[in-house]
Amino acid sequence: MTPPRTDRRCPFWVPVLILVLTIGQLAVAEWAPGIERFADKAFGARLIAYPLMMLLVPAVWWLAVKRRRPEEPVPYGAFSLIMLGFLVDVTGNSLDLYDSLTWWDDMNHFVNWVFLLTGIGLIIGGPVRPGWARVLMVAGLGAMLAIGWELGEWYTFIRHGTELDTAYEDTLGDETLGTLGALLAGLVVQAVLRRREVATTHEEDPADPVARLSGVTGEST
Structure with a gap:
């Protein structure tokens, strides 16, 4: 029996380690007594929600792709990127x-959306053509997720809290940073997938002058 192919760029233990570190810190935050910086930050809810969100894309991928195409390599690198933002948030x-x-929260909304949408884009962006549509798809999905995240923050922390005076400006800023992070992720996804496509074409037909030219010059469409 042929063993399942995996993503040679990333071993399977990397996303597992990210998940374990995230859950471990959440457990400490929820159950360790007397740590002020963890107070009133809904770590009980995060202890349930974060692992579920981290495992959602891998579970969907396994059900939708792996069961139909067992030979498909497991994208552990993309899974790791999706999970990494949650680890960064909890570690912060x-x-x-x-x-x-003061800048940590803003940086998180940008950088974590780069991680999240790069991982998602690498999984779902392959069939999308042309390249500009791939970039817009990733950026648009990131904008939708940024809006959804802000709605969750409003419901959990803001609607009955003390931050109502600054909530509007903060929400707009976070959504903007998330969308810009997703746009950068779209550009990264396009560059990575385009490079893989050129390499695959060259492997399939090394005598193809177009493939050779694209591989040398890095031209893209």
Whole structure:
């Protein structure tokens, strides 16, 4: 029996480690007594929601792709990118960076959306043509997720809290940063998938002058 192919760029233990580190910090935040920086940040809800969100895309991929095409390589690298933003968020709370660094929250909305949408884009972006449509798809999906995240924050933290005076400006800023992060992710996804497509074409027909030219010059469409 032929063993399942995996993503040679990333071993399987990387997303597992990210998941374990995230859950471990969430458990400490929820059950360790007397740590002020964890107070009133809904870590009980995060302990349930974050692992579910981290495993959602791998579970859907396994059901939708792996069961139909067992030979398909497992995209552990993309899974790791999707999970990485949750680890960064929890680690920022563990190190009290949200309160000690004024720019940390804004940076998270940008960088974590780069991670998240790059991972998602690498999984679903392959069949999308042309390249500009692939970029717009990733950016648009990121914008939708940014809006959904802000709705969740409003429902969980803001609607009965003390941040109503600044909520509008903060929400617009976070949605903008998330969308810009998703746009950058779309450009990264396009570059990575285009490079793979050129390499695949060259492997299939190394005598093809177009493939040779594209591989040398890095031209894209």
